[in-house]
Amino acid sequence: MTESPSFIAKIARAIPFFGPSDPLVTVIELNGVIGAGGPGRKGLSLQRLEKTIEAAFKPGKLAAVALAINSPGGSPVQSRLILNEIRRRAAEKEVPVLSFVEDVGASGGYILALAGDEIYADESSIVGSIGVIAGGFGFVEAIEKLGVERRVHTAGENKSTLDPFKAEDPEDVKRLQGILDALHDQFIALVRARRPGKLADDPKIFSGEFWTAPQAQELGLIDGAAQLGDFLRSRFGDDVKVKRMSPEGGSLLKKLLSGGDMQGGLIDADALLDAAERRALWARFGL
Numbered sequence: 001m002t003e004s005p006s007f008i009a010k011i012a013r014a015i016p017f018f019g020p021s022d023p024l025v026t027v028i029e030l031n032g033v034i035g036a037g038g039p040g041r042k043g044l045s046l047q048r049l050e051k052t053i054e055a056a057f058k059p060g061k062l063a064a065v066a067l068a069i070n071s072p073g074g075s076p077v078q079s080r081l082i083l084n085e086i087r088r089r090a091a092e093k094e095v096p097v098l099s100f101v102e103d104v105g106a107s108g109g110y111i112l113a114l115a116g117d118e119i120y121a122d123e124s125s126i127v128g129s130i131g132v133i134a135g136g137f138g139f140v141e142a143i144e145k146l147g148v149e150r151r152v153h154t155a156g157e158n159k160s161t162l163d164p165f166k167a168e169d170p171e172d173v174k175r176l177q178g179i180l181d182a183l184h185d186q187f188i189a190l191v192r193a194r195r196p197g198k199l200a201d202d203p204k205i206f207s208g209e210f211w212t213a214p215q216a217q218e219l220g221l222i223d224g225a226a227q228l229g230d231f232l233r234s235r236f237g238d239d240v241k242v243k244r245m246s247p248e249g250g251s252l253l254k255k256l257l258s259g260g261d262m263q264g265g266l267i268d269a270d271a272l273l274d275a276a277e278r279r280a281l282w283a284r285f286g287l
Contacts, residue, residue, distance in 0.1 A: 022239040023063035025232050026056040029246035030067055030082075034074030034108040043074060044112075046081040048247045053082075056245050057089040063236050065090065067099045067116055068228055068244075073107025073129065076183060080190070086115040100228040101125045106210050110221070111187070114194040120226040127216035130191060131208025132183045134176060139165050195220060 028049075035043035056065050067086070073079075090097045099116025101109075106129035113119045113127075121127050143150060143165055150165045161172045188206050192199065199205060199220040213225040232240050 021061065022241050023236040024059055024061060024241045024243065025064045025066055025236065026059065026062065027066045027068050027228065027242060027244045028052060028056045028086075029244060030109075030112050031070045031246070034071055034078050034082075034112070043078075044071065044082065045075075045078045046085055049082055050085065052245050052247050053085050053089060057093050057095060062093065062095045063240065064096045064098050064232075066228060066232065066242075067097065067112065068102060069099060069105045069109055069112050070102040071106075071109030071112060072104050073109050076108055076111070076132070076187070079108035079111035083111055083115040090117075098231070100226070100231070101127055101213075101222070107131070111190065113222075114190060119222040120224050120228075120231060121213040121216065121222050122227055123213050123225045125213050126210050127213060127221055128205075128210035128219075129208055130187055130206050132180045132187065133208070134180060136162065137164055138168060140167050191221075198223075 030044055030049075033043050035045065065086075086097060089095075096118075097116045099105075099113040099119040101113055101119070101121035102125060104126040105113045105121065106126055110128060110130065152160050152163065152166075154160050158172075158175075160166065161169075162176065184206070191206075200218065202219060205219050205221065211219070211221075213222060216222045217224060229242070232242060
């Protein structure tokens with residue numbers, strides 16, 4: 001008995017082996033400040049993301065891997081380690097990578113976006129901040145008023161460089177500026193390498209300034225204004241399957257309340273300071 005074509009078609013739709021399956025796009029969620037974490041700290045780092053990246057590239061038939069980025073930056077080292085791992089996996093699997101900036105993709109967050117072959121952002125997204133910054137405080141007058149005597153002993157004449165309880169030394173500042181300039185040059189070289197022929201001839205691109213998506217597109221930092229879901233349906237069809245992946249992790253507030261990894265439920269001052277520093281990074285972009 002010969003089965004009707006309609007019956008065969010139903011079987012083919014039910015069992016992907018017998019026919020083409022819907023295109024699959026895995027999405028790696030890259031949310032938060034970039035940097036290695038400790039107790040109460042859930043920064044983006046290669047160690048934390050490595051298994052997620054591996055899983056995103058694991059399916060046999062991938063239309064693309066997408067990056068959903070929402071980060072104000074952080075560690076330049078971890079930013080590049082994550083970028084390099086994504087690029088390595090993409091080359092192995094010969095799969096295109098598409099980056100989508102959400103609220104902000106700035107500084108190290110923009111480095112993450114550079115892992116994509118194409119970069120898109122919402123029209124209201126903040127993009128850029130291609131620069132390097134170092135900051136701190138000076139407490140020299142404060143400890144003098146309090147009658148506190150500073151006692152520091154070192155082996156190595158530059159070991160106490162930029163000590164906040166000493167008057168600022170011009171030689172210290174000069175050495176620090178040299179490091180910042182070197183890191184900035186590396187950042188610039190990476191942007192040029194990942195965006196060949198796309199960047200506008202405008203020095204403000206590398207000034208540390210940041211922009212909304214339309215301005216960033218004019219400068220060549222992104223390829224267009226788009227949101228992840230709409231873009232994927234437009235490129236791969238309405239039947240595209242989107243599988244989101246993100247590293248596990250709880251919030252700092254939850255850990256403070258529950259005591260998980262927080263020394264028996266006691267509030268960790270270092271963790272609170274870390275949270276304040278991260279909050280300051282987000283606040284710089286009005287978030």
